[in-house]
Amino acid sequence: MATVIRRADSRFWIACFTDRNGRQLKRSAKTSDRSQAMRVAVDLERVEQQARAGSLTTDQLRKVLNDVAEKVNGDSLAVPSAADYLKGWLDGVKAKRRPGTHERYANTVRLFLAHLGPRAGKPITSVTPAEVEGFLNWRLNSGAAPKTAIVDVKSLKVAFRRAELYGIILKNPVAAVQLPKDESSERGIFTQEEIQTLVGAAPSLEWQTLILLGYFLGARLSDCVHMKWENIHPTDGVIVYEQKKTGKRVVVPMHYHIIEHLDYLRTFGTTGFLCPKLAMKGPGGKHGLSEGFKRIATKAGIDLGVIEGKGTRKFTQRTFHSLRHSFNSILANAGVSDELRMKLTGHSSKEMNKRYTHLEVATLKNAMTAMPLFSVK
16 A cells, blocks of 8 residues: 655655565655645555556556646646647747748648548657658559658658657657659650740740749749849859749859840849749749740640659649750850859758859859850740
């Protein structure tokens, strides 16, 4: 029967109780209150009795230990559910990271909680490697490409790593999951003649501007469409912008065709976006920029190469992003070094210097002469 004693040299009571094997155990109750210590002793013996009877569940054990912790030092061992923890983690991501990062993580969390179903309401400590692996398999079987599924799992790893560092969980369950081989579908490029045809088929001056920026800057669609006149530095002959995806500052010397095109655009004003109407559109959706580019290519009679992807969805080999690939490939084929191409595309893992020396800009301008000239209609 549970009881308490106190040694002469200590102010804390000691809980005495019988364990599941019939042994008499003594544990400090960490309290100088006798009645409180007695409740701790009774709770500890109750846990041992239930364990001996084989009726102790994880939830029951957690509840008892939580009660004991609160009685001893006022702390709680209660942990958030998987759903509550991940939603709280997303709030932190939203406050500290870029919108695109938050959107990607939020989509992963939504899918993972949907996969867990009712188990999402269980404590986060109950999430096992098997459940994470089950989520990975579910994503692959539902048609996600291996690269997409890998990104999902890596996103979860970041979330659970934080829980591990905070002491909420003892070990990150995602770390034990083996990732599939990353087999990405290969993106195609556009030829010089096809770029001319695309520009000619563009339904508006803004679309011409967007295509030329994508090809001669090697910038992503979101960066091209949000390019402003303040990014243009005619005196230095460069365009300076911050990548939306990475936050890196990129400096690209202006090709002759860009200078020529911007000179024409200046007749309509030099404030705000270069493509004000298109800047109001999103990239996705039926009427988004990506689909708009596909319609231009179709009108131009250019095959975009729609093939079976690594998942169950169709994969378009040539999209607006292929302009970025084309930019990089032309420079590579012309012998421009990896280092210079990384500076021009912002692919370098090192932080871009905020200012370039005159020598560096001159070298980059030299590299841009590898981009060919053609007739822009």
